[in-house]
Amino acid sequence: MNKQGRCPLTTSQIIDEYFIENRTRILDVAAYLDRLLRSANSQPAGEDFRMQAFEQALHILSSTEPNKVDHIQLVFSDPTTELKAHLDTKSASGAWNPVPEVR
Amino acid sequence: MYYIEMHGHMVSRTTDDYREMAMAGCVAVSEPAFWAGWDRQSADSFDDYFRQLTDFEPKRASQFFIRHVSWLCLNPKEGEDRRLTAEVLKRIPKFLDRPNVVGIGEIGMNRVTRNEVDTFIDHIRLALDYNQMILIHTPHLEDKYKGTRVTIDNLVKFQNLDPNRVLIDHAEEHTVGMILEHGFYTGLTLYPNTKVSLARAVDMIEKYGPDRITISSACDWGPSVPTAVPQLMLEMRRRGHSEELIRKLVFENPLKFLMQSGKFELPRLDIHATVSHTAP
Ligand SMILES: [Zn+2]
Numbered sequence: 001m002n003k004q005g006r007c008p009l010t011t012s013q014i015i016d017e018y019f020i021e022n023r024t025r026i027l028d029v030a031a032y033l034d035r036l037l038r039s040a041n042s043q044p045a046g047e048d049f050r051m052q053a054f055e056q057a058l059h060i061l062s063s064t065e066p067n068k069v070d071h072i073q074l075v076f077s078d079p080t081t082e083l084k085a086h087l088d089t090k091s092a093s094g095a096w097n098p099v100p101e102v103r
Numbered sequence: 104m105y106y107i108e109m110h111g112h113m114v115s116r117t118t119d120d121y122r123e124m125a126m127a128g129c130v131a132v133s134e135p136a137f138w139a140g141w142d143r144q145s146a147d148s149f150d151d152y153f154r155q156l157t158d159f160e161p162k163r164a165s166q167f168f169i170r171h172v173s174w175l176c177l178n179p180k181e182g183e184d185r186r187l188t189a190e191v192l193k194r195i196p197k198f199l200d201r202p203n204v205v206g207i208g209e210i211g212m213n214r215v216t217r218n219e220v221d222t223f224i225d226h227i228r229l230a231l232d233y234n235q236m237i238l239i240h241t242p243h244l245e246d247k248y249k250g251t252r253v254t255i256d257n258l259v260k261f262q263n264l265d266p267n268r269v270l271i272d273h274a275e276e277h278t279v280g281m282i283l284e285h286g287f288y289t290g291l292t293l294y295p296n297t298k299v300s301l302a303r304a305v306d307m308i309e310k311y312g313p314d315r316i317t318i319s320s321a322c323d324w325g326p327s328v329p330t331a332v333p334q335l336m337l338e339m340r341r342r343g344h345s346e347e348l349i350r351k352l353v354f355e356n357p358l359k360f361l362m363q364s365g366k367f368e369l370p371r372l373d374i375h376a377t378v379s380h381t382a383p
Pocket residue numbers: 110112135137209240321
């Protein structure tokens with residue numbers, strides 16, 4: 001499968017078009033992380049499996065490797081293929097929990 | 104530019120939404136059966152829903168010269184209930200020869216349980232028995248990768264299944280490749296906050312090429328934008344893509360896919376002329 005298709009815009013055109021909206025997104029992520037540090041109970045966010053995946057995603061973001069979005073998608077994904085014996089919850093939580101709580 | 108909305112849960116939308124979509128160029132909507140946001144209590148409730156999808160909605164759409172087609176099933180969010188599934192599956196065949204029914208869908212998994220897979224397989228068998236096309240939902244968020252893999256693993260076991268008549272929807276960066284590699288159609292569904300954005304959808308089109316990719320808003324009762332497909336057209340123009348490429352994605356690909364049902368036609372004569380050139 002060809003995954004090397006190029007964007008028709010040049011590098012500077014891409015920056016001109018998309019820089020400001022992505023600058024805003026980075027500020028939103030920064031503010032979210034700051035908000036966690038200001039939480040009412042000061043509980044470390046890193047104890048939550050979702051934030052552990054988030055941390056890994058941030059590492060991929062700051063690397064120079066290509067296909068960052070594919071790799072980050074996999075960081076948040078359940079890598080197994082074993083079928084669940086029963087429905088645990090109706091809705092997904094956004095990150096895979098390697099140690100699911102007993103419900 | 105004319106476009107086809109490949110995945111819209113119009114029962115949850117207003118008549119004003121139909122008008123907005125029509126004004127933005129929408130000429131057809133394909134509506135898969137879906138979860139109401141709460142569990143239905145009996146198979147009778149599905150009967151009423153199927154009547155709404157096959158009688159009331161096509162009339163509502165036709166006021167705006169939009170052709171409405173629908174897909175019937177018990178949706179993945181309720182697929183865990185095997186008893187209800189058996190009841191609903193018995194009732195689907197009597198709706199299949201309604202003029203706007205193009206297939207079985209959107210079936211698939213939610214949390215990828217054993218029962219969900221069994222329900223999925225029952226629907227595939229029903230579709231094959233009645234020579235119906237198939238529209239498949241893939242789970243969201245952390246379940247998407249696993250759910251898509253399990254979906255494809257189960258589909259390939261059916262040797263008499265033509266992948267060209269199956270659309271595996273809600274593809275994202277980590278699943279679009281495996282869907283296309285197996286010869287299925289796929290769909291990129293544009294959500295305002297939580298899933299695929301306009302920019303990422305165009306990135307995937309650039310990476311994988313336009314063949315067998317369709318675009319939709321997947322608008323329903325949750326946060327969603329019924330005119331997301333025309334928004335994607337604008338995003339593609341912003342990137343400098345040709346009108347020809349845009350038209351292929353938003354009109355020709357879904358048209359080619361839906362025409363395989365043998366029941367799909369467009370509501371106005373000038374568009375009909377276009378169909379004869381692009382039909383397979
Ligand atoms: Zn849907």
